[in-house]
Amino acid sequence: MNADPVTLMKQQVGYAAAAKVQSNSIVGLGTGSTTAYAIQAIGERLQSGDLQNIKGIPTSFQAIVLARQYGIPLVTLDEVEKIDIAIDGADEVDPQKNLIKGGGAAHTQEKIVDSLADQFIVVVDSGKLVDHLGSTFLLPVEVLPMAVTPVMKAIEKLGGKPQLRMGVKKAGPVVTDQGNLVIDVKFDRIDQPAELEKTLNNLPGVLENGLFVGVADIIMVGEVKDGQPSVREF
Numbered sequence: 001m002n003a004d005p006v007t008l009m010k011q012q013v014g015y016a017a018a019a020k021v022q023s024n025s026i027v028g029l030g031t032g033s034t035t036a037y038a039i040q041a042i043g044e045r046l047q048s049g050d051l052q053n054i055k056g057i058p059t060s061f062q063a064i065v066l067a068r069q070y071g072i073p074l075v076t077l078d079e080v081e082k083i084d085i086a087i088d089g090a091d092e093v094d095p096q097k098n099l100i101k102g103g104g105a106a107h108t109q110e111k112i113v114d115s116l117a118d119q120f121i122v123v124v125d126s127g128k129l130v131d132h133l134g135s136t137f138l139l140p141v142e143v144l145p146m147a148v149t150p151v152m153k154a155i156e157k158l159g160g161k162p163q164l165r166m167g168v169k170k171a172g173p174v175v176t177d178q179g180n181l182v183i184d185v186k187f188d189r190i191d192q193p194a195e196l197e198k199t200l201n202n203l204p205g206v207l208e209n210g211l212f213v214g215v216a217d218i219i220m221v222g223e224v225k226d227g228q229p230s231v232r233e234f
């Protein structure tokens, strides 16, 4: 393999998480470049006959496209009693397994699916591990378009520095799969993520924020040591 180290870590951890999926299960399919490897690996296991009777619940349009590409049948939350396992990425992970998600603007559907899973496995490269949430990544907040200005003002009063997420190769702001906008917020240090999660979601116009507190069961971390990729769990 001649991929760069971060890509190697993502591949390794995505495939390792897919190996935990068992036949006859409902699988939450997360969003992002790391989860994409897990979706690919689940599809390959289905195709080889190593896995049978898997149904996926997607967390985004990206997940739908990848599931179709790799032959994973999809169902909706209306059609299942429960989700057995969900695999999803994260932008930051703290030692208590709390997360910041939403780098792909998909955190609203991700939180619904990941929270419902009996087992939620987070797949990250080692660069995502932090001592405190908010250290490296801005906190994404999905907001109804008509409420962007009042929500930004309210976030400033909470001590955050908000900025509207702008599109890349698209004029204007990023529009979520739900047709809303994303405000990315810099907080100097998020010491009480559970409280901040609730406070932000209580602002009129906010749909969901990217703090996932007490949701993750297992963190799988892709690492490269001496040029060799490996995976550890906590």
Ligand SMILES: O=C(CO)[C@H](O)[C@H](O)COP(=O)(O)O
Pocket (backbone or CB within 6 Å): 030, 031, 032, 033, 034, 035, 088, 089, 090, 091, 100, 101, 102, 103, 104, 105, 106, 107, 110
């Ligand atoms: O939360 C997410 C999307 O909303 C992603 O899971 C998160 O941004 C990590 O993505 P990647 O694996 O590409 O680094």
